[in-house]
Amino acid sequence: MGTITIEYSSNLYWLGRYVERAYTTLNTFFNxxxxxxxxxxxxxxxxxxxxxxxxxxxxxxxxxxxxxxxGADCFTVSSSLRFAHDNALVCRNVIGSEALAYIQLAADxxxxxxxxxxxxxxxxxxxxxxLAFWGSIDDKLASGEARTIVKCGKLVERLxxxxxxxxxxxxxxxxxxxxxxxxxxxxxxxxxxxHLAVLVEVLAIEESYKARLDExxxxxxxxxxxxxxx
Amino acid sequence: xxxxxxTAREINKLMARYGVKFGIYKNGGFIEQLFPYDAIPxxxxxxxxxxxxxGLVQRVDALNCFLRDIxxxxxxxxxxxxxxxxxxxxxxxxxxxxHIVPPAGVYSHISGIDLVQAKDGAxxxxxxxxxxxxxxxxxxxxxxxxxxxxxxxxxxxxVTDNRNYSEMLRETMDFVNRGGLNVILTPGRYNAAYFEHxxxxxxxxxxxxxxxxxxxxxxxxYMKDYLGVKxxxxxxxxxxxxxxxxxxxFRADSLIGVPHIMDAYRAGNVAIINAPGNGVADDKxxxxxxxxxxxxxLDEEPILQNAPTYLPYYEDDMKFTLDNIKRLxxxxxxxxxxxxxxxxxxxxxxxLAELKATIIKEPRRFISQEVIDFIDLDIMDENGGAxxxxxxxxxxxxxxxxxxxxxxxxxxxxxxxxxxxxxxxxGGGFKDTWVLSR
Numbered sequence: 001m002g003t004i005t006i007e008y009s010s011n012l013y014w015l016g017r018y019v020e021r022a023y024t025t026l027n028t029f030f031n032x033x034x035x036x037x038x039x040x041x042x043x044x045x046x047x048x049x050x051x052x053x054x055x056x057x058x059x060x061x062x063x064x065x066x067x068x069x070x071g072a073d074c075f076t077v078s079s080s081l082r083f084a085h086d087n088a089l090v091c092r093n094v095i096g097s098e099a100l101a102y103i104q105l106a107a108d109x110x111x112x113x114x115x116x117x118x119x120x121x122x123x124x125x126x127x128x129x130x131l132a133f134w135g136s137i138d139d140k141l142a143s144g145e146a147r148t149i150v151k152c153g154k155l156v157e158r159l160x161x162x163x164x165x166x167x168x169x170x171x172x173x174x175x176x177x178x179x180x181x182x183x184x185x186x187x188x189x190x191x192x193x194x195h196l197a198v199l200v201e202v203l204a205i206e207e208s209y210k211a212r213l214d215e216x217x218x219x220x221x222x223x224x225x226x227x228x229x230x
Numbered sequence: 231x232x233x234x235x236x237t238a239r240e241i242n243k244l245m246a247r248y249g250v251k252f253g254i255y256k257n258g259g260f261i262e263q264l265f266p267y268d269a270i271p272x273x274x275x276x277x278x279x280x281x282x283x284x285g286l287v288q289r290v291d292a293l294n295c296f297l298r299d300i301x302x303x304x305x306x307x308x309x310x311x312x313x314x315x316x317x318x319x320x321x322x323x324x325x326x327x328x329h330i331v332p333p334a335g336v337y338s339h340i341s342g343i344d345l346v347q348a349k350d351g352a353x354x355x356x357x358x359x360x361x362x363x364x365x366x367x368x369x370x371x372x373x374x375x376x377x378x379x380x381x382x383x384x385x386x387x388x389v390t391d392n393r394n395y396s397e398m399l400r401e402t403m404d405f406v407n408r409g410g411l412n413v414i415l416t417p418g419r420y421n422a423a424y425f426e427h428x429x430x431x432x433x434x435x436x437x438x439x440x441x442x443x444x445x446x447x448x449x450x451x452y453m454k455d456y457l458g459v460k461x462x463x464x465x466x467x468x469x470x471x472x473x474x475x476x477x478x479x480f481r482a483d484s485l486i487g488v489p490h491i492m493d494a495y496r497a498g499n500v501a502i503i504n505a506p507g508n509g510v511a512d513d514k515x516x517x518x519x520x521x522x523x524x525x526x527x528l529d530e531e532p533i534l535q536n537a538p539t540y541l542p543y544y545e546d547d548m549k550f551t552l553d554n555i556k557r558l559x560x561x562x563x564x565x566x567x568x569x570x571x572x573x574x575x576x577x578x579x580x581x582l583a584e585l586k587a588t589i590i591k592e593p594r595r596f597i598s599q600e601v602i603d604f605i606d607l608d609i610m611d612e613n614g615g616a617x618x619x620x621x622x623x624x625x626x627x628x629x630x631x632x633x634x635x636x637x638x639x640x641x642x643x644x645x646x647x648x649x650x651x652x653x654x655x656x657g658g659g660f661k662d663t664w665v666l667s668r
Contacts (some may be wrong), residue, residue: 003411003444010455054372089249093438103248108246189457204638 008094009149009190013224015095016153017105018084020117022077023130024161025051026161029067029077030120036060050164057199068123069114081107094146095137102133148182149190152224155179159222163213169206176203195219233380235614239271240379241372245348249406252373252654253422260420265368266659268609269376272621272641279665282345282625285534288524290341290627293360293511295527297337300510301328311452311526312519315543315594320516321564322361322509324472326479328334330496333406333629337505340402340467342366345534348605352539356622358517360508362469365640365660366626367426370395370433372662373638380630388668391640396433398628403436405630406501408463411453412436415444417470417486420654427469436467444491450495465501466491472506513599514563515541538600542593551598552586558598559650562586571651573601601650605652609661619643622652623663637665 006014032047044063053075057063071078076136079099081103088095106129112166113122134154141147162172176199183191198219201211209216242264251262274282300307300317307314317323331563342363344356359416373392377384394637403412414436416427431438437453445452452460468475473486479492494500510516511582521532540547540558551558562570577585589596606618621643626636642652652658 003437003453003461004456005437005439005454006413006456007440007443086419089424090428092249092428097248097429097432104247104249187457230531 004094004146005147008091008146010092010147012146013153013156015084015087016150017157018080018087019130019133020154020157021090021138021161022080022084022106023127024158025080026077026123026127028161028165030123033064033120033140050166052164064119065114065157068119069111070190078110088186094141096140096209097152098140099133099136102129102136102220105129106133144185145187148185152179152182155182156220156223160217161211163216163220166210169203169209172182172209172229190224192223195223199223232611233269233383237380237383238610238614241376242267242271244375244379245372248371248375249425250368252423253420253424254459255422255653265654266362266645267368267372268643268659268661269380270608270616271662271664272607273664273666276668278664279364281533281636285353285532286343286625286627286635288417288528288530288533289343289355289520289632290338290629290633292520292523292527293341293358294335294337294629294633296523297360297505297508297511298331298335299527301330302505302599305651306526308524309516309526311522312516313543316327316513316515316519317561319594319644320510320513322472322507322511322513324480324507326492327505327507332406332495332505333501336406336585336629338477338508338511339406339503339505339629340366341629343627344622345604346622347627348524348602349605353534354604355517355520355534355603356537357518358512359624360504360512362471362504363624363626364423364426364469365624365642365654366395366399366636367429367433367662369430369638369640369662372660376662385525388666389665390554390665392663392665395626395636395638396430398437398634398636399430399467400434402628402630403434403467403501403503406500406503407464407502410451410462410500411466411469413439413444413453413463415439415441415466415468415470415488418447421469423469430467433571441470441486441488444488446488446494449490449493449499449570451488451491451494451500458664463500464662467503472509475502475506480523489518514561515594517545518597537602542589542596542598543625547598548589548593551589555572555586555598557580559601560589560596563595563597563631573650604650607641607643607661609645609659619645619647620650620663639663 032043035043041060044060045055057066068077070076073079085103085107088100092100106126109125109129113119116122137147137150155175159175162175199217200214202212242540245267246264252265253260253262272574286485306312307317338360340363342359345486346356347353372497414427414431416438418440428438439453443453445454451463453463454460473480475487477487478489479485495502520540524530524532540551541549542548558574560572604620608616608620609619609650611617621641624640626639628634641663642658644652645657645659
């Protein structure tokens, strides 16, 4: 018997996803910013395309500010951090005030960076705080079950983004193995066996996931949801 | 006690870091804001606190006796110490709670007693809060953070460590627990005191739950985990008011209550902290009778005094109130949170006449009190200077195996010069309360 209710399991899972979404998209965003410096100014379009986000920005400069800071758009980094904070706030008693504080600090640093000229530089503390959040989860979260759930969310989000950005199969497999390790530690019934089987099948063959991207993303997103609903 | 503006800013930055906020509903929306914190502490000497301690324990013990009596034999009514009109028409009296004896016979586990100190140094009780007194988490975390930002303040002064509140609270819950988990029942994220709910859950190790995560089966309360496995709940520190607690017993339209939780409570299978029905004892009308309760139940003289209070219900007090209304404060007994408090001195002749007419028409609805010119405490202004502001003190008294006073409290102050309204919902701030250990 655990002491994590359905709502907490959902909040913890999505906390992991949104923190990771902010972290990985920021890092990927930085890569595209770097490419845009001296190569393709339109590379940001590819970035949006991979994330299934419509290009409403028109040019690189507007993209940089809009994709980061537009709080009204649910796909932006600003929104990911807000959603992460919303989920963390209701999990304070599970994750601890210290871990929650790192999300708060990341959000504060993020908003402060919007006034700076060089977002890449001014956003570095955000990355630091997000990593500190994970350090706090690893080091201080007393409930192993809660830690596993929040990290499942993290790895599902990471795999989702790695699939979308066509990351190397080895790298994806390495993250997938971490997810499998976590799944071996959750109680029976938490993970949906059918969707896990799809992942197993697709990832067994190198590069096959690119051909079956929609299917693999769908199974990944439903890896926990359906089982819980059932 | 010196505190620099730089240190004060550091403490407030830490407050923001840890999300020390409270929520208010304004213009149809929910806003969370930082609770304004003033870094200059209120200081209470050891001897002064010892007297407060004795008086508060005595008062809360008497109030617990009153609740036990009112919901059983009601001998205090039969003996005409408290008129029955003041009990049975009180909005806080719950006939559904009659003849239910809560676990260990404790009704008010956590009592928030509001006091003020007059300029002559005497302390007066302004109000008893025996339903869901909130606010303890703020001085608790403020102390934690002040010790980080201003360590010298604590190494140079003999301040009683107040960080044992969560331990006291856990012991209180454990004492009445009927076997099972301790949970804190919150209405949810958009409650004004949500920070407190989550912080106290973290500190006490209790689970923070919403009604949807609890269910009653065969008069036993369970929490269901994410795989549907049930665990028995032994004590519920509920942060939901009585009328919303159980839609099957109280308000049927409550969406934040737990259906049939009163069945589990009635069967003695779960403790509810504080007990439902406590509102009858912290009714502003009943307040008048608390010193009489001390004599009646404990056969002792009250150590702490009420603010001089008049009940227009009594003919003499009605006359006194009407004759002296300009210098009295009139309180609507059905209001809380600083609302329904009117100072006669602030009303026009026309408004005074209206108020008098209402008091004559509904005498049970009001009490009148002498305005206690309570002391001002220094607060730090934005330039680091000290300005005086009215401040009260909410003392927290916990009853489990015994009744104990937390050696700290919530000192609330008005941020408006000359104003007596200190409530956070009306813009007030708070400061730490130091009880000196020597």
